[in-house]
Amino acid sequence: MRELELYFGPQHLGMVGNFSITLNVEGDRIVKATANPGFLHRGFEKLMEQRTWIQNFPLVCRINVVEPDHMELMYAMAVEKLAGIEVPERARFIRSIYLELARIGSHLFGLWAYANMLGFDTVANWAMYHRDLVLDLFEELTGGRVYHIYIWPGGVRRDFPEGFKDRIINTLHTIGSCVPDYDNTFFNNRVFYKRAKNIGKITCEEAKRMGAVGQVLRATGMKQDIRKTEPYAAYDQVDWEIPVRTDGDAYSRIWVVRDEMIESVHMIFKLLDKMPEGEVYNKIPNPFKWKIPDKDAYVRCESSRGELGLYLVSNGGDKPYRAHFRTPSYNHGLTILEKALENESIADVGNIMISLYITAPEIDR
Amino acid sequence: MKNTGQLLKEKLLLSFEDIQAEVSDEHRLTVNCRKDTVITVLSFLNNSGYDHLALISCVDWIKDNVLELVYILTAYAEDKGKAKMNILVKTRITREKPGLHTVIPVFENAEPYERELHELYGIHFMGHPRLTPLFLEREYKIPPFRKDFDTRKYVQEVFDQIPFVEDKKAEK
Amino acid sequence: MTGNSILSPFNAVKYLFVKPKTIRYPFEPKEPAQRYRGFHVNDWEKCTGCGNCADICPNQAIQMIKMPELESKSGQKNERPRLDYGRCCFCGLCVDICPPGSLKLTRDYFHIHFDPKTFVFIPKDQKTEPGKYMSAEDYSVLKASLSHRKKDYEGFVSDLKFALFEPDRVTMPMIDPDVRKLSFIEQVVGYNPEEAKKEASRCLECRLCEEACPAHLKISDYIQAIYEDKPEESLKKIYEDNPIPSICGRVCMAYCEQACSLSIRGEALSVRWLKRYAADTIKDFITALELKPGTSTGKKIAVIGAGPGGLSVAYFLRLKGHEVNVYDALPGGGGTMRTGPPVYRLPLESIDKDVNYIRSLGVEFIFNTRIGKDVFFEDLLKEYDAVFLGTGNTKSRSTKVKNYEKCELAFDFLSDNKIGKQRKVGKEIIVIGGGNVALDVAREALRLQNIQYPGENIAVKTVSLEDWHEMPATKEEIEEAKEEKIQFNPAWGPKEVVLDNDGNVKGLLCKKVKSVFDKEGRFAPTFYEENEMFLEGDMIIEAVGQAPDFSFIPENLFEKLEFTERKKVKVDEKGMTSIRKVFAGGDIVNVNLDAVTAIADAKVASVGIDAFLSGK
Structure with a gap:
């Protein structure tokens, strides 16, 4: 059969974000995939070199x-490390709670993208609604819905408003009470199983070799999470489990995401219980x-997509000399995606791509 | 008892002659080496269990007229001591016609990182299968992430030529 | 894994009968959170125009715009921030850096307009622009814009605890009041390098202080140098405008600190102590400063009075290459600084340090020489190319109440104690006056009492016409005096000095003050004559003001000397008096009566003299 070159994205209905893949196809089998980033390149790292630390x-x-x-x-962590700033105990807990809320919000957003992609519009709308509830919490805590600018070196920018604890608990109960609905309509759905099982399969060995992190790695059976190995904020103060699956396919990856959300909810309850008073x-x-x-x-942390790192250099000045973000989507999108797409069908490109949890802005920066 | 970092440092200093290694703040090991030993050091570390290449970064020290490449390694191991370690392998190369061997044979995921550095810093990685443009649309005389690339001047030259919408309307 | 029935997804059907969650905007409004970061408001009454918001803005969305309708005064620039909402990212850094807390974010966020110019906007608040802020009834979402906003709708506001500046000063180590009142030990210990650096790091570089300072010292720059641990640099910066840092670092009125933008919600930066730190850290001014007098011009100038004004004029003119001779009746330099401020505030060594440096530049000092007695003013006029009068106020005024002759005068008292013979004091002293001099006298008297009557019952009382809030002495000085248990009797005026049968002082009869100033703000005290109070005391010192002494000027010249309405020597913009060749500055010219204003006068006069001599 004749080999064709097919451009997938950036303007494609199945593509989430400004990203593009060039596919060499034979029939509907993909022979070779070439990731093609750069549609969102804004040169943040260069910009950072021209602004003061606070800016x-x-x-x-x-x-x-x-x-x-x-x-x-x-x-904030990198600046704290360079400048030797301590973070108060309560601020550590607030950071953890805040980051777990962010993880839930981000996972719900990912769930929206995935469900939408597979045609589960009902679930996608639920996920979007529940993410909005999380954004409401952010708005109350930080004053912004999407860009919060809340974590500062030396702690956080404002304390919890009055009664905020209860509202977190309420919101999480609202979201938690819908888990059976999500399970019934999506995660345990046979249609979803058929679409996602054995799609974009990666073995543990391959994952390690190609620098996979986060869900992609944990879905292959590797129990690794930076919140456990190199705890930051208050993650060492509470008990929690790393959810793991072993199959390494799209289905496992989404199940890891689901389990992580539930784990995050539990973790927030525990953190709220143990949160001390003070500065x-x-x-x-x-x-x-x-x-x-x-x-x-x-410095590195476990973002909702996996290991996020920052290499920050100062030359003693009032601005960073060099900043380089190590983002989880970078290897997922540029190395693993190309590998995972091989021998899959065109219909599964979006499926695999979103299950790898790729976001274009992270790759391009 | 010595911690993981100290042990690794001693091991490294025994195996290689002209490198400096330094353990700073508990779980960080900084290794400085020459550009021709960097691959052997990296494969040594890979074999020692530090099998995750987190990042290849580059810093342009324009005053010293060098580019400093930083390979950041961590471990996939579940062993607590190892998993905590961050290893920074640094090597310095000249700013004029910078080049060194690719590390793809050791770490497969180095491929996009090296492509990025090639594009943004103009470093040539010998043996790299595709040093094609990654992010950028245009060609630049000076690679744009180098310190002597004047962003403001570039913006003025390229974008200030574009007339404002209102000026266009006024012309009509 | 998929043991679930194929029908289980149809559970979701139940949501068909649930009320939709979507908000039916605009019929159903969504209220933003209490901390929402929306459009700005700015309280113009509080805003000082310091420009910190514009400096910190990461997007350069804020520009400071001159407002001609506002006046610039001490601690206030007539500039206000202008926002460009095409650039603003609503991060709130401007709110967190705003020293007066006037800039706030509201919960409003609607602005839809065809004209892009409307997105550039000068924020005011609802007090200033009531027409643009609507109450809940008048507000309509459909009209919402930058000029149709909700009333009382503050969102993200400044909180001192989370502000980006440090409102609290590094505490200056002071000798304990109970210890310091026993002797003349210098009460302020001075910052050590760490403390000085920390204090210097608080400066926001808004330069409001530089405008408030009469001599316009480059305060931000010399504080930056201290922060960078370069005291030499700092001293060099100070010496550009002020040649007596050791003196000014101790007794300056610190107009800068009153103007400091940090002082609005916190404590002002201690500019004066930092200057003192720079001057005290450097032991050897000559090597540190590397200043050289200019090439000789061959012109000679006489300076009468080695006070702050005279010293400064000598310094500035010497740097320009002129030859300067300074005459003073006292045995050393400093003028009023030498005789006035007590040793615990300004030790003689500090004065000599500054004077000696100016001497090292080649200025000749002729001390112990009184003009009009040892040397004649007419001769100076003939001999020199120009004469600068910096004689200052040297006579104390008296209250002229009944039996006032029995009272001591402040200047004589202070001067004798500092550079002459220590006075014998009484056990119960009354000081008349509420200014800094009065407090100096009171506190000095207290120390003398403690030395002369150790362990006995002693008391120092002050009587002042002014009430607490209008007292001319600085707050700091009043606080320190209170700590030392000086008794205050504000709003009482002296009526009569009461004597006993032997003619010794028995006490002071006082009358209650009705008001001190008249409607125009001039000094014109009125009293409730019948409301009296008797203060017991065996010694009374009057510190009610000072007057200049012009007896050295011969009458034929004095006739020509013109005075202003406030009885000050009239000078033109070059510092020249109505007599040709004669320039003047300091307390005889200005009404502020302090060292730094004298330096400012001296700067003007030195430029004037230089221009006069070079024939420009």
């Missing part, structure tokens, strides 16, 4: 639209005179 806070969160919070955390912010130096010693730092 970068409103900037870093904009790197990833879906989940700005972990970007904030990374920058939430250690003052940072005067932003106009703030210079950071000549050092470099690599």
Whole structure:
């Protein structure tokens, strides 16, 4: 059969985000896939070199639209490491709660994309509604719905408003009570099983070799999570489990996402129970005179997509000398995707791509 | 008892002659090596269990006239001590016609990182299968992430030529 | 894994009968959260125009715009922020850096317009622009825009706890009041390098202080140098405008601190102590400053009075290459600074440090020489190319109440104690006056009492016409005096000094003050004559003001000297008096009566003299 070249995205209904793949197809089998990023390249890392330490806070969160919070955390943690700023105990707990809410929000967004992609519009709408409830919480806590600019070096920018604890609990109960509905209509649905099982399969060995992290790795049976291995914020203060599946296909990946959301809800309840009273912010130096010693730092955290890292270099000035984000989607989108698409059918491109949890802004930066 | 980082450092210093290794803040090991030993150091570390290449980054130290490549390695291991370690392998290369061997044979996922550095810093990775443009649309005389690339000047030259919508209307 | 029935997805059908969650906008409004980051409001009354918001804005969305309708005064620029909502990202950094807390974000976020110019907007608040802020009844979502907003709709507001600046000052180590009142030990210990750096790091570089300072010192720059741990740099910056940092670092009136934008909601930056730190850290000014007098011009200038004004004029003119001789009746430099401020505030060594540096530049000091007695003013006029009068106020005024001759005068008292013979004081002292001099006298008297009558019952009382809120002394000074248990009697005026049968002072009869100033703000006290109070005391010191002494000027010249309405020597914009060749500055010219204003006068006069001599 004759080999054809097919352009998939950026303007394609099955494509989420500004990303494109060039497919070489024989019939509807994919022979070779070439990822083609760059539609969202904004040069954030270069921009960061031209803004003062404090001015970068409103900037870093904009790197990833879906989940700005972990970007904030990374920058704050790197700055704390370079400048030697301590974080109060209560602020650690608030950060953890805030990040877990962000994870739930981001996973719901991913669920929306995936369900929408497979044609489960009902579930997609539920997920969007529930994400909105989480955004309402963010709005109340931080003043912004999408870009929160909340985590600062030395703690968080404002304390919990009055009665916020109860509202978190209420919202999580609302979302939690819908889990059986989600299960019935989506996760345990036979249609979904048929569409996702054995699609985009990756073995544990392959995953490791190609630098997979997050759900992609955990779906192959590897129990790894930076919240456990190198705990930050208050993740070492509560007990929780890393959800794992072993099959390494799209179906397992989405199930890991589902289990993680439920684990996050439980974790937030535990964190809220243990949260101490006290200060939430250690003052940072005067932003106009703030210079950071000549050092470099690599920090990493477990974002909702996997290992997110930041390599931050200071040359003793009032601006970062170099910032480089290590984003989870980078290897997922540019290395694993090309491998996973081989020998799959065209109809499954979106399916595989979203199950790998790729977001274009993370790749391009 | 010595911690994982200290042990690894000693192992490294025994195996290689002209490298410096330094353990700073508990789980971070910084290794400085020459550009021709970097691949052997990386494969040594890969064989020692640090099998996850998290990032290849580059810093342009324009004052010293060098580009510093930073390979950041972590471990997939479930062993607590190992999993915590961050290893930064650094090597310096000249800014003029920078080049060194690719590490794809050691770490398969280095491929896009090296492509990115080739594009943004103009580093040539020998043996890389496709050093094609990754993100950028145009060609640049100076690779855009180098420190001597003047973003503001570039923006003025390229984008300030485009007339405002209102000016266009006024012309009509 | 898929043991579920194929029918189970149809559970979702039940949602057909649930009320939809979608909000039917605009019929069903969605209220933003309490902290929502929407459009700005700015309280113009509180805003100082410091421009910190514009400096921190990551997108350069804020620009400071000159408002001609506003006046610039100390601590206030006539500039206000202008927002460009095409650039603003609503991060709220401007709110967190705003020192007065005037800039706030509201919960409004609607603005739809065809004209892009309307997105550039100068925020005011509902007090200033009531027409643009609607109550709940008048508000309509359909009209919502930057000029149709909700009333009382503040969102993200400033909180001192989370502000980006540090409102609290690094505490200056002071000697404990109970210890310091026993001797003349210098009460302020001074910052150590860490403390100084930390304090310097608080500066927001808005430069409101530089405009408030009469001599316009480059305050932000010298504080930045201290922050960078370069005291030499800092001293160099200070010496560009002020040649007496050791003196000013101790006794300056610190107009800068009153203007400091941090002082609005917190404590002002201690500019004065930082200057003192720079001056005290450097032991050897000559090597640190590397200043050289300019090439010689061959012109000679006489400066009468080695006070702050005289010293400064000598310094500035010497740098321009002129030859300067400074005459003073006292045995050392400093003028009023030498005789006035007590040793616990301004030790003689500090004065000599500054004077000696100016001497090292080649200025000649002729001390112990009184003009009009040892040297004659007419001769100076003949001998020199120009003469600068910096004689200042040297005579104390008296209250002239009954038996006032029995009272001591403040200047004589202070001067004798500092550079002459220590006075014998009484056990119960009354000080008349509410200014800084009065408090100096009171506190000095207290120390003398403690030295002369250790362990005995002693008391110092002050009587002032002004009530607490209008007292001319600085707050700091009043606080310190209170700590040392000085008794205050504000709003009482002296009526009569009461004597006992032997003619010794027995006490002071006072009358209640009705008002101190008249409607135009001039000093014109009125009293309730019948409301009296008797204060016991065996010594009374009057500190009610000072007057200049022009006896050295011969009458034929004095006739020519013109004075202003406020009885000050009249000078033109170059500092020249109505007598040719004679320039003046300091307390005889300005009404502020302090060192830094004298320096400012001296700067003007030195430029004037230089221009005059070079024939421009």
